[in-house]
Amino acid sequence: MKCRICDGEIFFLFSINNEPLTDDFLTLEGIGKEFLGKIEIGMC
Numbered sequence: 001m002k003c004r005i006c007d008g009e010i011f012f013l014f015s016i017n018n019e020p021l022t023d024d025f026l027t028l029e030g031i032g033k034e035f036l037g038k039i040e041i042g043m044c
């Protein structure tokens with residue numbers, strides 16, 4: 001797997017399940033209604 005920024009090899013990769021994925025600020029009513037998804041984080 002290659003880094004999308006520098007094109008170097010990813011030497012360490014981990015993932016987090018059910019991470020809230022949002023660009024919006026959360027309101028009090030919105031807490032708990034975020035879209036949850038799996039994210040992968042790699043280090044090059």
Ligand SMILES: [Zn+2]
Pocket residue numbers: 003004005006007008044
């Ligand atoms: Zn990189």
